[in-house]
Amino acid sequence: FCFRAGISPSFKKHLKDFVRGVLSPSKLVVKTVYGKPLTASELCKFVEKMTPMFSSKELPKxxxxxxxxxxxxxxxxxxxxxxxxxxxxxxxxxxxxxxxxxxxxxxxxxxxxxxxxxxxxxxxxxxxxxxxxxxxxxxxxxxxxxxxxxxxxxxxxxxxxxxxxxxxxxxxxxxxxxxxxxxxxxxxxxxxxxxxxxxxxxxxxxxxxxxxxxxxxxxxxxxxxxxxxxxxxxxxxxxxxxxxxxx
Incomplete structure (x- = not known):
């Protein structure tokens, strides 16, 4: 994405800083579903379960x-x-x-x-x-x-x-x-x-x-x-x- 033509160097820099900030250990929090903490494996399964709903053009209800x-x-x-x-x-x-x-x-x-x-x-x-x-x-x-x-x-x-x-x-x-x-x-x-x-x-x-x-x-x-x-x-x-x- 960052190497596509037409994207300014300034945008690439800010995007890189943003991603680093989001993935920083100090920013990471335990993901929960209805207050229940999820392990990494459970989170992956949750994403797999929810992803198909976003495959269409319309947002899921x-x-x-x-x-x-x-x-x-x-x-x-x-x-x-x-x-x-x-x-x-x-x-x-x-x-x-x-x-x-x-x-x-x-x-x-x-x-x-x-x-x-x-x-x-x-x-x-x-x-x-x-x-x-x-x-x-x-x-x-x-x-x-x-x-x-x-x-x-x-x-x-x-x-x-x-x-x-x-x-x-x-x-x-x-x-x-x-x-x-x-x-x-x-x-x-x-x-x-x-x-x-x-x-x-x-x-x-x-x-x-x-x-x-x-x-x-x-x-x-x-x-x-x-x-x-x-x-x-x-x-x-x-x-x-x-x-x-x-x-």
Missing amino acids: PALMAVKTDEYLAEITREKALMEYRYSLGQVLQSDGKLISPEELKQKEENMRNKALKLFDDGARLKLNECKQKERESLMKEMKKIFSVVWKSYEEVRKKYEESKKLQDDLMIAASSLKAIAHAGMLAVACFPMAAIPMAIAATTSFCVDIAATGTAVAAAITSQLNEKDSADAARKLPTYLEKKQS
Whole structure:
């Protein structure tokens, strides 16, 4: 613009000084919509929302500008509530590195959903906003979709956890059974004459059974540790998986 023919050097100078003055940090103020401060990203979205109205030769009517502003506020409030929901859900899934129970996950999700809806309902001008119901329904639909993805992944992880837990329990039962067999064997030996069953053989047999029982118990302990590690890893990965699904 400043390099077009016919524009005097004096005008260019004053225009440059004007632009510098407008964009000076000391002159910049926080932009607000109905008293609500906007971030740079929100301001860009607001401009994108309002710009099409100025594409025609006629200036837009104030009533239309008010409607578009209300639509914008409903949209960004929905986005904030949805972001809060996703963040809270991710925090729950990786809070202590353990896989929570299905009942606890459902209860926490319900609380987070209600919190997100309240955050939306308390948004600026939404109580007077005709766009509120549309965006609220959209928010509920998105939260349901997100939790559906999370729940499906959670069930897969939970299934593997339960299978590993069952293996651990089976190993512990086997260890207890082997120890009982060893103990019963020694009692049986005590009831027979020494000539019938040499003590060395009986002791060796009992010792071997004890070793097998100990080994089985150790295997159960290792399985338990691996199970807890796997469940912790899975719990930590669920929020990341959620982000990938929603991106």
